[in-house]
Amino acid sequence: LRPAARRSLATAKAPPSLFAPLDTFPDRHIGPDDAEAAFMLSQLGYESMDAFVNEVVPPTVRVASTELTNEVIGPLSEIELNRRAKHLGTENKPFKSYIGMGYHNAVVPPVILRNVMENPAWYTQYTPYQPEIAQGRLESLVNFQTMVMSLTSMHIANASLLDEATAAAEGMVMAYVSTGQKKKVFFVDSAVSPQTLAVLRTRAKGFGIKLAVGDASVVLTDEALRAHLCGVLVQYPDVNGSIRDFGKLAESAHEAGALVVVATDLLALTMLKPPGEWGADIVLGNSARFGVPAGYGGPHAAFFACTEKLKRKMPGRLVGRSRDTTGQMAYRLALQTREQHIRREKATSNICTSQALLANMAAMYAVYHGPSGIKRIANKVHGLTQLLKSTVERLGFVTTSDTFFDTLTLDVTGASLDASRVHAAAAAVGVNFRWIDDRRVGVTLDESVGPIDFLRIANVFTSAVGSSSLDLEDLPGPYPPAIPEHLTRTSEFLTHPVFNKHHSETEMLRYIHHLQSKDLSLVHAMTPLGSCTMKLNSTSSMIPLTWPEFGSVHPFAPQDQVKGYTQVIKELEDDLCKITGFHACSLQPNSGAAGEYTGLSVIRAFHEARGQKHRDVCLIPVSAHGTNPASAAMAGLKVVPVKTLQDGGLDLADLKAKAEKHKNNLAAFMITYPSTFGVFEAGVQDACKIIHDNGGQVYLDGANLNAQVGLTNPAVCGGDVCHLNLHKTFAIPHGGGGPGVGPICVAEHLASFVPSHPIIATGGKNAINAVSAAPFGSASILLISWAYIKMLGGQGLKDSSQIALLNANYMAHRLAPHYNLRYKNHNGRVAHELLIDLAEFDKAAGLKVTDFAKRLQDYGFHPPTCSWPISTCMLIEPTESESLEEIERFCNAMIHIRQEAEDIITGKQPKDSNLLKNAPHPLSVITVSDAEWNRPYSRQTAVYPVSGLREKKFWPTVSRVDDTYGDLNLVCDCPSVEETAHDFS
Amino acid sequence: LRPAARRSLATAKAPPSLFAPLDTFPDRHIGPDDAEAAFMLSQLGYESMDAFVNEVVPPTVRVASTELTNEVIGPLSEIELNRRAKHLGTENKPFKSYIGMGYHNAVVPPVILRNVMENPAWYTQYTPYQPEIAQGRLESLVNFQTMVMSLTSMHIANASLLDEATAAAEGMVMAYVSTGQKKKVFFVDSAVSPQTLAVLRTRAKGFGIKLAVGDASVVLTDEALRAHLCGVLVQYPDVNGSIRDFGKLAESAHEAGALVVVATDLLALTMLKPPGEWGADIVLGNSARFGVPAGYGGPHAAFFACTEKLKRKMPGRLVGRSRDTTGQMAYRLALQTREQHIRREKATSNICTSQALLANMAAMYAVYHGPSGIKRIANKVHGLTQLLKSTVERLGFVTTSDTFFDTLTLDVTGASLDASRVHAAAAAVGVNFRWIDDRRVGVTLDESVGPIDFLRIANVFTSAVGSSSLDLEDLPGPYPPAIPEHLTRTSEFLTHPVFNKHHSETEMLRYIHHLQSKDLSLVHAMTPLGSCTMKLNSTSSMIPLTWPEFGSVHPFAPQDQVKGYTQVIKELEDDLCKITGFHACSLQPNSGAAGEYTGLSVIRAFHEARGQKHRDVCLIPVSAHGTNPASAAMAGLKVVPVKTLQDGGLDLADLKAKAEKHKNNLAAFMITYPSTFGVFEAGVQDACKIIHDNGGQVYLDGANLNAQVGLTNPAVCGGDVCHLNLHKTFAIPHGGGGPGVGPICVAEHLASFVPSHPIIATGGKNAINAVSAAPFGSASILLISWAYIKMLGGQGLKDSSQIALLNANYMAHRLAPHYNLRYKNHNGRVAHELLIDLAEFDKAAGLKVTDFAKRLQDYGFHPPTCSWPISTCMLIEPTESESLEEIERFCNAMIHIRQEAEDIITGKQPKDSNLLKNAPHPLSVITVSDAEWNRPYSRQTAVYPVSGLREKKFWPTVSRVDDTYGDLNLVCDCPSVEETAHDFS
Ligand SMILES: Cc1ncc(COP(=O)(O)O)c(C=O)c1O
Ligand SMILES: Cc1ncc(COP(=O)(O)O)c(C=O)c1O
Numbered sequence A, B: 001l002r003p004a005a006r007r008s009l010a011t012a013k014a015p016p017s018l019f020a021p022l023d024t025f026p027d028r029h030i031g032p033d034d035a036e037a038a039f040m041l042s043q044l045g046y047e048s049m050d051a052f053v054n055e056v057v058p059p060t061v062r063v064a065s066t067e068l069t070n071e072v073i074g075p076l077s078e079i080e081l082n083r084r085a086k087h088l089g090t091e092n093k094p095f096k097s098y099i100g101m102g103y104h105n106a107v108v109p110p111v112i113l114r115n116v117m118e119n120p121a122w123y124t125q126y127t128p129y130q131p132e133i134a135q136g137r138l139e140s141l142v143n144f145q146t147m148v149m150s151l152t153s154m155h156i157a158n159a160s161l162l163d164e165a166t167a168a169a170e171g172m173v174m175a176y177v178s179t180g181q182k183k184k185v186f187f188v189d190s191a192v193s194p195q196t197l198a199v200l201r202t203r204a205k206g207f208g209i210k211l212a213v214g215d216a217s218v219v220l221t222d223e224a225l226r227a228h229l230c231g232v233l234v235q236y237p238d239v240n241g242s243i244r245d246f247g248k249l250a251e252s253a254h255e256a257g258a259l260v261v262v263a264t265d266l267l268a269l270t271m272l273k274p275p276g277e278w279g280a281d282i283v284l285g286n287s288a289r290f291g292v293p294a295g296y297g298g299p300h301a302a303f304f305a306c307t308e309k310l311k312r313k314m315p316g317r318l319v320g321r322s323r324d325t326t327g328q329m330a331y332r333l334a335l336q337t338r339e340q341h342i343r344r345e346k347a348t349s350n351i352c353t354s355q356a357l358l359a360n361m362a363a364m365y366a367v368y369h370g371p372s373g374i375k376r377i378a379n380k381v382h383g384l385t386q387l388l389k390s391t392v393e394r395l396g397f398v399t400t401s402d403t404f405f406d407t408l409t410l411d412v413t414g415a416s417l418d419a420s421r422v423h424a425a426a427a428a429v430g431v432n433f434r435w436i437d438d439r440r441v442g443v444t445l446d447e448s449v450g451p452i453d454f455l456r457i458a459n460v461f462t463s464a465v466g467s468s469s470l471d472l473e474d475l476p477g478p479y480p481p482a483i484p485e486h487l488t489r490t491s492e493f494l495t496h497p498v499f500n501k502h503h504s505e506t507e508m509l510r511y512i513h514h515l516q517s518k519d520l521s522l523v524h525a526m527t528p529l530g531s532c533t534m535k536l537n538s539t540s541s542m543i544p545l546t547w548p549e550f551g552s553v554h555p556f557a558p559q560d561q562v563k564g565y566t567q568v569i570k571e572l573e574d575d576l577c578k579i580t581g582f583h584a585c586s587l588q589p590n591s592g593a594a595g596e597y598t599g600l601s602v603i604r605a606f607h608e609a610r611g612q613k614h615r616d617v618c619l620i621p622v623s624a625h626g627t628n629p630a631s632a633a634m635a636g637l638k639v640v641p642v643k644t645l646q647d648g649g650l651d652l653a654d655l656k657a658k659a660e661k662h663k664n665n666l667a668a669f670m671i672t673y674p675s676t677f678g679v680f681e682a683g684v685q686d687a688c689k690i691i692h693d694n695g696g697q698v699y700l701d702g703a704n705l706n707a708q709v710g711l712t713n714p715a716v717c718g719g720d721v722c723h724l725n726l727h728k729t730f731a732i733p734h735g736g737g738g739p740g741v742g743p744i745c746v747a748e749h750l751a752s753f754v755p756s757h758p759i760i761a762t763g764g765k766n767a768i769n770a771v772s773a774a775p776f777g778s779a780s781i782l783l784i785s786w787a788y789i790k791m792l793g794g795q796g797l798k799d800s801s802q803i804a805l806l807n808a809n810y811m812a813h814r815l816a817p818h819y820n821l822r823y824k825n826h827n828g829r830v831a832h833e834l835l836i837d838l839a840e841f842d843k844a845a846g847l848k849v850t851d852f853a854k855r856l857q858d859y860g861f862h863p864p865t866c867s868w869p870i871s872t873c874m875l876i877e878p879t880e881s882e883s884l885e886e887i888e889r890f891c892n893a894m895i896h897i898r899q900e901a902e903d904i905i906t907g908k909q910p911k912d913s914n915l916l917k918n919a920p921h922p923l924s925v926i927t928v929s930d931a932e933w934n935r936p937y938s939r940q941t942a943v944y945p946v947s948g949l950r951e952k953k954f955w956p957t958v959s960r961v962d963d964t965y966g967d968l969n970l971v972c973d974c975p976s977v978e979e980t981a982h983d984f985s
């Protein structure tokens, strides 16, 4: 019955014609081949895929089979995709941008480019919730935190946020919350980046914070303002390049009981007195210039640091040091109890997916260059800016500030010009400057500027004034150092050994590979994390990403230079609309949670536009992901929970009662479909009707869209808006905890409300303010989802969802005799994931979900999602990319562990020291002497419970990590010189 | 005294000017920073680098310090290099070639491109001489062998040769040798590729084989021929595309006592009756179309298979299965005793470095596609060729054969045209066909051909005849299958499980990474293989290699399409001449050994041109690498060994005596400098003078050039010709045993003799015949050495050699108190490597070199070169890329092992079962139960002898492999279905 050992290409049909390409992507993306799919169907008792799907997805929500076919989205082969991407790349003009505003021409060290950014062992990792198999990236993220703490001189820093603008918004809310939520005014200096201001406006709205914008010095004197002030945001150096002394401001703000939030630049801080030394409470910014390509806006890692006092209020993930059961130092995510999935509607941040991969790249950049290398870069950038100043001044241009690091703002009227004249001269030589207004032009220099670049820049100005062009020997002496004496950095930075060791390429390469060797990723084994959709991240979809045609584009480059990107964006929006059944799409939100927040803000704007501003109640099932209530709260909505029934279904009666009760104020209902319990509920359309009947809008959390594609869609289900996690369903790799993209798709009546952007036109005529710093969020990785959709085509997309359902149901079928399958539909079927309940083991033998999870590590697997959405459960999602063999291997492991548990229950093995409680078993544990091996089982049973592991096994590198110890003794930087033992052995 | 824990960039000087690039390569390439270099110098008692070098390199051979400076070779920064490579790439025109002749537009599966070809964990591996830390690539090479055996239906296949032409030459010599070296005639069918014939001509000469060329059918009848016939070479399908039945020929040749050698095509063999089924003795060809880019000629892997009877005569490396000390199956290089370093002048092949990386890529291609996928590809290629035939015939063209697989030869006179007309029409649309002669044009189709490509090809012909262009619907029905019924393949192929499993990208990715995880490479630790120069293979130098601008160029493309390559080649030749002090360079030889053979052939031609054809004696020191005498023998020279002195130096008196004795017939002297004993001999110029005085030429083996660059050079030493191993000194990665490049540089009087090529003009007016299939050998990887030289610049090149000397001498200094340093110069200094003699341990305790080597594996290191050039020694070469920390770590390991040995000598540990004899200790050995752990030492002592290993250790995956067992039970394919246990656990 089991299919033959000999597999074919997944769908090894004869090609339809001589000209049909053979490198068709569905064959490679989908794990099981036709025979294996047939086998699984037969085991489940079905004769056809259709018969099976009909019992999984409720007929009422099915879309027509013509909705998603190869006629609707024609599949491209891998080569065709590559060719088309190349072509679109050439449609982006290779201008070099000196626009600044947080985006630079970063120089990516090749060893990091190839071994981190282009390396699936790094980019396919999941968020390091399982520290025993994630010590590599945890160490790297601690390097990132340490780098930020050291350069800003702050006490603590997190492991990245989405971008500088949303980080500023987090800072604002943190100031608001930390000062008691009574003082409603947040002051923003007018020289912060415009995109930061736009995102602050959006975010302030939901919290009812009042933004005041102006010259920050008024904070010193305006008593009316001071009385209501919760915080001040300043930028250092500011968006126009000027370096101001905010020391007094900080003092004065503190006297008024307000916090000082500083947006800054890591490279500048190597030369500037760091904010931590002049009173900042919160310091944030963008780390992209540390070796992360601009990518038309992202992704890159924002950083966020604060004082000791505020640390437990800090948003985002924080990696700390702790110890394992043997006392060995081990890293892990700290203060997890702060995360929004615990705080839910009381959360003031919804950040979940952040920018781990990009934080790792920036940290590696610091490791590779070290303090002296980075200082050398800063000196060069500053020196060239000094030289540019003296050069342009000789031509009659006036720069608006005598203090600067890398940015000059030129008043072109000094040279009797209009700014457009300068921009035209720049465009003529393939260069972009910052458009400020008619009078002023901004120029920001960076690490990439060589002599030819410099002359090209300088000669834009000679050409604009009609003087003869300059050569190197014509340049004047540089303008004197433009960093005020008292704002010059005197403190050391990056003194930790890790930043002072790996400076040759060989050492760096080995460091990267050493960390990599500690981390389980998709290159090793299935990572069946429920709700996370860890599917194939194909090479073909990743390749174009690091082409300079896409990597080196500034997000604020003029539209006629970015036609390639514009086309990719348009096609992706169109395809996502086809897939969701909706009318419009915004790709701006750069995480799923950001999408939720955006979608809910759109709903609020919709109500407001119809004079229903008071609608502020949001119904959310108790089973919802923690980001849902958190996002609702951030959008200014009041969360009212809706019950679930015994069988896991939504309690429609409760929904109806609550919808009617809040009829007058009902704003929205948030629902995840299929539910977070892994079941397609039949009543979804009824639920939506109840909401609509009571004046509300339906928000569909698209985290589980992988179960829907081509079979049903959010529009048919009755939704008005949904977000998608492109880093789940649409194959953007998880990167160890980001990047992500969380676009929203909306019905026609909401289309005019999707977000705008202050610099590049996006959104409709009623657009809400921006939700991300860049107009299209993490634009460069949109290529991945675009490629994924184009290569699968309509049929492949649908097949993928079907196989995802089949794999999950086959797994349920295999595990059901051994584990308590918590929920299924009336046909006995789950959706694309399954929830198993382990409560019985706790009762019988004190075995917790964690014990099963850690034991799975010993079998070489990444554990499924644990204790969510139900604390006693595991949520298992295989995706379509896993082969039958891997699925069997996982089920066999689970069944084997079930037997190990049985031995504990029956007393064959002790309850305190056993294979599960002691799991995982790293090498350090099993290589002890015989005397020390004090376990009631053998070494082999511990580490090779099934025979396949002898040939292939991924080893945890530490034993179980102690979370409590780490949280009590919070240490979030890497070991210092003193802490590091120096032996050369 | 030891430098501070805090390191800077290797040469962290302040940049000389504001415009100086900061991404300077020497900083990254060289391991020790300035402080570390100063520390090492001080430990050795020197105040400056100059003072040190003066005591290492004899003053008599030093070149002027102005010889190699940044004025001579100006350094490019990494970014500048990238930009220049991009520019040169655009100078190669993006034509698509259907020239065939063994080179196709291969489609590289992206997952293989990124995870093998672009992955340092694969490309930086060394030849798998240490099987316990190389099971991954050994398995992959067995897959390659199995693939070849299966597709050709031969009994055994090797792990690759350099290219098809040299493989044919190996086949010819094998036929000659196997039939007793009495029968001198080797018959070559006239329809073999011209480059094959050219290389056969070169090789035949040295062996005194007489080539007869003509229609192979004369072999059936010409009795005079048959009497002297040792073998016949036919091509199947032949170079013109025709498929001929050679069954009768084979029978008849066998009757005459001759062997049948067949050049063939792996893709065609999926449809054709394989040569093994119709009597072939030796089958060979090029595997590049299995997913290896054309790269203007290479590198790619030739394959070579033969019958059971011949297997112990087969050239090249062969991987076989054996078992380890625990009985576990393990792969390793088989029949090592056959290698030329044992057989020396009795060898009939000198092949050493081959094409492991490319063989792995081809094998992975077969693993990924499986038999059905490959068959699908073959069907398509053949189908399109059928269609092309009917299409062009309708236009009046005549094809010269009705049998074909993928190649048509068109007689254009049928359409009343001259061939040039067709080529002009082709060029107009960016397409190349094969230039045969005025009448005939060749077209070869491949996997990459899509509908647009096909129409472009077809419309070259419509345009040539002036008819209107065709669209898809205008095409006629295809010509009927053109493979003769009785030559159609009926047997199955690639039935082994490994070819029938990994067909999804996820499975393939995991398979690649699983194999990778078993192999130690430069991403893990120092690989201090003496004479192999395992230095950094920088990312910057590797990146351009896989750009299509360089990857997709056919070696026989017209010169005006390859200006980028031409420029790279010219610059590299020039730079190599500057570095060696010679006048001309040939980049054609694609390994060091091939370089030796080429250089000696040039010397022979030189003598011959001067009427001294009789000069045929070659003096070679006994310490020379085995390839030296083997190459000499192949070039038809008689090898006369020269003694070495007690102190390791060349015995000048013996040299003089032998030179004078053979005065009349002296052809050449081969010398390695610094010597294979790791010492710069002062008398090298005297030795050269002796040779010149006696009418001979001096061949300098450049394997050790890394010790010379910028300090001395082969010309100053007195040589006339040298080869360089670009895969040693010039940073081409070793790829697990290839690719390599072995160019020769020659003095002015030899310049006119360097090799020609039958299709692309190379070489001087007295050029010898070709030595490789492609005009510039493995052209694409020349980019690596070009980039290496350009990025280091003159000063960086010299600094690299100086640090290589310093690292080696510091190592010698640290190890000398513990080990017997066998040779040093009169100042007590070694060159860039050191030889330690372990004979005393054998005497004292039966401990062999191997025991030390295997124990080093337990410390996480790749062992140095073992038992060469002296059987009781280890030859250790750190290179300049290793940091002081890594050097200390290695020395500490060696010293620790010395102590372990002491315990055995003094009887503290038993002589039969101890840490060295039982090494290495893989996991399988230490995870046994307490009862089974029957060693007189603890597990920790076995695997964590020094503390650093707990944090970072590379694990051998099998215990010591039994060579004898494997050679006695030679099995060289991968496990079959029957041998594979199918459990899903
Ligand atoms: C159901 C659900 N909604 C929302 C999210 C949040 O997405 P993100 O992590 O991209 O912010 C998740 C993440 O796992 C999820 O599972
Ligand atoms: C001294 C010496 N000569 C020649 C060679 C042969 O070079 P290749 O392996 O490239 O053929 C080697 C290889 O190690 C060598 O060490």
Ligand SMILES: O=C([O-])O
Pocket (backbone or CB within 6 Å): A127, A341, A352, A353, A531
């Ligand atoms: O928190 C989650 O990413 O599910």
